[in-house]
Amino acid sequence: MTTQQVTIELPEPIFRQLVRIAEATHQPVEALVTQSVISNLPPFTENAPTDIQPELLRMQTVDKDELKAIAYAQVEPSDRERHLNLLKKNEEDLLTAEERQELTALRLAADHLMLRKAYAWSILRWRGQRIPPLQDLPVSL
Template sequence: MTSETVTLQIPETLYQRLVNTARATQRPIEEIMLRALQVGSPPSWDDIPEEFQTEIAALDKLDDNTLWQIFNSCKTIADMERYNILLEANSNSTITQAQKFELMNLRHQADLFMLKKAQAAVLLRWRGHHLPNP
């Protein structure tokens, strides 16, 4: 991983807190500052399966209104019913090869849908919005 050098002026009180933390933990100030930036930076998508990372990473560039639309979106009843029918056929071993492919595709879409909703929520919270409790 490459690194960049940045000169940044910060308030004395914040600097002192970082120095105090470095001393208390017996770690270099640079490590403490880097950790503070990592914790306070936008959420990462590194833990997301690789097949979804590109689409989840793209959410970082969206405006708040679009993120709210993703956060508030829902799957249609028809989508859920079809998914449940295919799951039932799969569990009864009556599913065709074409239906298996459709089920796998629906599952992929559902996983991406939920990951996008979750990432949109985290990004909105990080940007300072208060989200309603589920």
């Protein structure tokens, strides 16, 4: 892997902490800085479906409140109920062609919502925000 050199200025306490960790773990400071940068970057959007990539990239520029709104978003109760009904009907192999398309659309919408939520949380974490424990997040039944 080719590397590029970047010069950054760190506050003295952070640099001293890096040096202490480097000495304690017998690693170069550069390796710790590289590891820190890699582990704190938001996920790449290239692995997401192409139709949602622009929205994910835009999320990197929105404010904390908008990100939290995305992170806490829920599937509309009516959509959730319809999705569950269609899933049950699908188990019984009773779906019409239209209902099969509707089920697919509802699944994709739910998948995209979950992807947007996860990405919003990753950006919030990247910006230093506390991420609540899973048990503190709202659950939709």
